[in-house]
Amino acid sequence: xxxxxxxxxxxxxxxxxxxxxxxxxxxxxxxxxxxxxxxxxxxxxxxxxxxxxxxxxxxxxxxxxxxxxxxxxxxxxxxxxxxxxxxxxxxxxxxxxxxxxxxxxxxxxxxxxxxxxxxxxxxxxxxxxxxxxxxxxxxxxxxxxxxxxxxxxxxxxxxxxxxxxxxxxxxxxxxxxxxxxxxxxxxxxxxxxxxxxxxxxxxxxxxxxxxxxxxxxxxxxxxxxxxxxxxxxxxxxxxxxxxxxxxxxxxxxxxxxxxxxxxxxxxxxxxxxxxxxxxxxxxxxxxxxxxxxxxxxxxxxxxxxxxxxxxxxxxxxxxxxxxxxxxxxxxxxxxxxxxxxxxxxxxxxxxxxxxxxxxxxxxxxxxxxxxxxxxxxxxxxxxxxxxxxxxxxxxxxxxxxxxxxxxxxxxxxxxxxxxxxxxxxxxxxxxxxxxxxxxxxxxxxxxxxxxxxxxxxxxxxxxxxxxxxxxxxxxxxxxxxxxxxxxxxxxxxxxxxxxxxxxxxxxxxxxxxxxxxxxxxxxxxxxxxxxxxxxxxxxxxxxxxxxxxxxxxxxxxxx
Amino acid sequence: xxxxxxxxxxxxxxxxxxxxxxxxxxxxxxxxxxxxxxxxxxxxxxxxxxxxxxxxxxxxxxxxxxxxxxxxxxxxxxxxxxxxxxxxxxxxxxxxxxxxxxxxxxxxxxxxxxxxxxxxxxxxxxxxxxxxxxxxxxxxxxxxxxxxxxxxxxxxxxxxxxxxxxxxxxxxxxxxxxxxxxxxxxxxxxxxxxxxxxxxxxxxxxxxxxxxxxxxxxxxxxxxxxxxxxxxxxxxxxxxxxxxxxxxxxxxxxxxxxxxxxxxxxxxxxxxxxxxxxxxxxxxxxxxxxxxxxxxx
Numbered sequence: 001x002x003x004x005x006x007x008x009x010x011x012x013x014x015x016x017x018x019x020x021x022x023x024x025x026x027x028x029x030x031x032x033x034x035x036x037x038x039x040x041x042x043x044x045x046x047x048x049x050x051x052x053x054x055x056x057x058x059x060x061x062x063x064x065x066x067x068x069x070x071x072x073x074x075x076x077x078x079x080x081x082x083x084x085x086x087x088x089x090x091x092x093x094x095x096x097x098x099x100x101x102x103x104x105x106x107x108x109x110x111x112x113x114x115x116x117x118x119x120x121x122x123x124x125x126x127x128x129x130x131x132x133x134x135x136x137x138x139x140x141x142x143x144x145x146x147x148x149x150x151x152x153x154x155x156x157x158x159x160x161x162x163x164x165x166x167x168x169x170x171x172x173x174x175x176x177x178x179x180x181x182x183x184x185x186x187x188x189x190x191x192x193x194x195x196x197x198x199x200x201x202x203x204x205x206x207x208x209x210x211x212x213x214x215x216x217x218x219x220x221x222x223x224x225x226x227x228x229x230x231x232x233x234x235x236x237x238x239x240x241x242x243x244x245x246x247x248x249x250x251x252x253x254x255x256x257x258x259x260x261x262x263x264x265x266x267x268x269x270x271x272x273x274x275x276x277x278x279x280x281x282x283x284x285x286x287x288x289x290x291x292x293x294x295x296x297x298x299x300x301x302x303x304x305x306x307x308x309x310x311x312x313x314x315x316x317x318x319x320x321x322x323x324x325x326x327x328x329x330x331x332x333x334x335x336x337x338x339x340x341x342x343x344x345x346x347x348x349x350x351x352x353x354x355x356x357x358x359x360x361x362x363x364x365x366x367x368x369x370x371x372x373x374x375x376x377x378x379x380x381x382x383x384x385x386x387x388x389x390x391x392x393x394x395x396x397x398x399x400x401x402x403x404x405x406x407x408x409x410x411x412x413x414x415x416x417x418x419x420x421x422x423x424x425x426x427x428x429x430x431x432x433x434x435x436x437x438x439x440x441x442x443x444x445x446x447x448x449x450x451x452x453x454x455x456x457x458x459x460x461x462x463x464x465x466x467x468x469x470x471x472x473x474x475x476x477x478x479x480x481x482x483x484x485x486x487x488x489x490x491x492x493x494x495x496x497x498x499x500x501x502x503x504x505x506x507x508x509x510x511x512x513x514x515x516x517x518x519x520x521x522x523x524x525x526x527x528x529x530x531x532x533x534x535x536x537x538x539x540x541x542x543x544x545x546x547x548x549x550x551x552x553x554x555x556x557x558x559x
Numbered sequence: 560x561x562x563x564x565x566x567x568x569x570x571x572x573x574x575x576x577x578x579x580x581x582x583x584x585x586x587x588x589x590x591x592x593x594x595x596x597x598x599x600x601x602x603x604x605x606x607x608x609x610x611x612x613x614x615x616x617x618x619x620x621x622x623x624x625x626x627x628x629x630x631x632x633x634x635x636x637x638x639x640x641x642x643x644x645x646x647x648x649x650x651x652x653x654x655x656x657x658x659x660x661x662x663x664x665x666x667x668x669x670x671x672x673x674x675x676x677x678x679x680x681x682x683x684x685x686x687x688x689x690x691x692x693x694x695x696x697x698x699x700x701x702x703x704x705x706x707x708x709x710x711x712x713x714x715x716x717x718x719x720x721x722x723x724x725x726x727x728x729x730x731x732x733x734x735x736x737x738x739x740x741x742x743x744x745x746x747x748x749x750x751x752x753x754x755x756x757x758x759x760x761x762x763x764x765x766x767x768x769x770x771x772x773x774x775x776x777x778x779x780x781x782x783x784x785x786x787x788x789x790x791x792x793x794x795x796x797x798x799x800x801x802x803x804x805x806x807x808x809x810x811x812x813x814x815x816x817x818x819x820x821x822x823x824x825x826x827x828x829x830x831x832x833x834x835x836x837x838x839x840x841x842x843x844x845x846x847x848x849x850x851x852x853x854x855x856x
Contacts, residue, residue: 339614
């Protein structure tokens with residue numbers, strides 16, 4: 001890979017010192033997509049650490065049977081807050097953060113289509129997150145005052161109704177989801193409008209970087225899925241305060257109705273979270289394999305296919321509620337069908353690597369971890385799609401292991417990969433590769449200790465959401481291993497945070513294009529100026545910078 | 560098993576190829592062409608087609624096998640002489656009613672064990688009194704949810720006598736973790752003896768009359784039933800034959816006089832969040848009530 005001389009080191013020099021208040025005012029009032037993206041990321045990282053800490057507390061409690069480290073009430077709050085935080089206030093914001101930052105840069109635009117809506121979406125989502133955590137002070141849960149929600153992140157009715165959940169903790173939960181939903185829809189709208197309207201000359205849809213394509217599909221999914229969730233929150237509020245009976249089973253309401261509303265959101269939500277991870281992989285794997293992505297049209301088709309199929313699989317979360325055999329069979333088929341486009345993606349990444357010259361940077365190592373772990377997660381997913389298998393293992397630790405394989409093994413690994421890859425663009429400095437590799441190996445060991453061994457107690461009949469278990473069930477040894485892995489993951493994450501802070505001040509200067517990459521964001525300075533591009537670029541192919549670097553053999557000859 | 564072997568095979572093939580590619584195609588600094596880009600390959604329709612069609616075939620095969628199991632499990636006809644049990648989930652215990660036998664009990668389910676040649680399936684009709692629950696005894700059957708305002712059914716068949724453990728598998732509130740299930744698969748003779756015993760009226764031992772008196776004059780009777788007395792509450796477990804059960808508090812602790820006493824004193828000793836309040840009996844009354852309940856064999 002060509003090394004870049006720090007030609008624009010001067011650009012990284014500190015601007016004249018400003019008052020703290022001025023800087024703060026600048027960030028609070030900004031409509032710059034890059035600053036909003038960074039705020040999304042920073043806010044999500046804060047919650048990542050909080051929710052990770054909650055997970056750590058749960059693992060301490062479960063390390064040995066009949067443990068009294070936390071009370072059942074506290075444990076139930078921990079898993080509710082962990083799940084809600086990770087999905088709504090870590091996963092979506094951090095992915096939107098990267099999207100916000102990268103999409104205009106990648107399509108050669110100067111900002112998002114609606115900069116003010118962008119700022120509004122961020123702040124309303126952020127407010128939702130803080131409202132959720134305010135419940136620790138202002139809520140009162142099933143028992144006693146000053147408590148967080150303890151209804152689970154899926155919040156099944158009728159546990160959420162006044163009679164089972166008096167006090168206000170459930171209200172904080174439902175309001176925070178409602179607010180973050182509004183922000184999410186706003187940002188999704190913005191992404192769609194930006195990709196449709198703001199592409200630079202020559203950037204046809206068929207030349208758009210795959211990252212942008214995947215964000216487009218993901219935003220479409222957001223429209224379809226966040227809306228029923230938001231509707232359900234309003235119905236829940238009506239049940240709790242106006243006396244309606246949507247979910248009030250004591251007055252003829254339906255608990256199953258909530259499940260449908262929740263999972264028509266909940267399952268596509270998994271794809272809302274993983275499509276951006278695919279997006280990062282589509283950019284990072286080719287650059288470090290030094291090859292163009294294999295099968296661009298197939299990748300686009302598979303992404304759109306996943307988007308559509310994912311809307312018809314939600315009831316595989318409900319195989320145990322007593323649906324008819326016909327309904328069960330339909331959702332088995334739909335769920336299995338989604339493995340086909342997903343498989344196509346894995347094969348295409350494999351083919352991209354094949355015949356390349358792989359550079360094992362920290363970023364690429366995380367991406368390779370993603371490939372292996374996503375493969376395993378997909379295969380356990382196929383197992384769970386088999387309804388009779390799910391009757392046994394649904395709701396057990398096998399499922400917990402499966403979806404953490406997706407959320408941590410695939411999405412979080414790919415996020416770490418994206419940090420190592422785009423941090424230089426965002427800050428102008430490289431992250432330490434040495435620390436990055438330590439981070440990778442420690443986190444990898446921790447991840448596999450935790451989530452490989454977590455499958456086993458599930459197979460042995462250990463259900464989720466229990467604050468303790470009996471000693472005679474033989475689950476202890478596995479839980480102990482699982483908990484020990486959590487410590488490795490925590491150390492790895494701390495190393496990563498340290499790396500981010502240290503490199504911000506001491507990291508080597510990155511230059512505009514440290515990875516010798518091919519998409520437009522690398523054609524401007526690091527970090528990019530407020531207006532992104534001095535001259536709006538033009539694109540002749542899917543890899544505009546490849547064309548510039550190889551004028552004798554441009555991509556546009558082959559597409 | 561089919562699923563497991565197919566997914567394992569896929570993992571070995573794809574994982575192996577990936578590993579091979581990583582080793583074979585790593586960047587070598589000492590390579591003569593180290594600074595050159597590798598040949599750029601943009602795709603191939605034939606290859607795309609092949610790795611689309613083959614997975615589709617695998618999916619179709621898996622789906623057909625799955626559909627067959629679903630229909631044979633869910634739509635299997637019920638035999639006329641099968642045992643019927645109504646299961647009602649409560650926060651945080653199980654109510655079992657045997658409508659044909661006139662038995663009501665809690666937390667410990669007795670079923671007849673069959674053998675592979677003479678299956679004796681038990682049909683469960685399930686609902687919930689409050690929030691969602693899920694009945695799961697891994698070694699006997701898959702789980703089925705108990706949902707208020709909805710009736711679900713499932714069947715289970717123990718092929719060998721013994722004790723089968725399980726627990727609630729749907730989060731139902733604070734003490735979800737200690738909503739345990741014990742299924743006793745009895746031999747036909749044992750089962751008949753158990754049924755005959757449960758059909759007896761409650762033991763009325765004059766030696767514990769004082770405890771009985773205290774029991775019948777405190778709030779116990781608003782929630783608990785002891786057949787043949789003024790206690791007819793339905794909110795908590797039926798205590799007519801409570802002493803015949805091996806455990807109390809839905810399987811949380813063994814049914815010993817000491818544990819029983821501690822539980823009556825304050826259920827939070829074993830199950831914080833249990834809906835039974837601490838009864839605030841003095842030591843003397845506590846001993847008397849414990850002694851009374853211990854006679855309800």
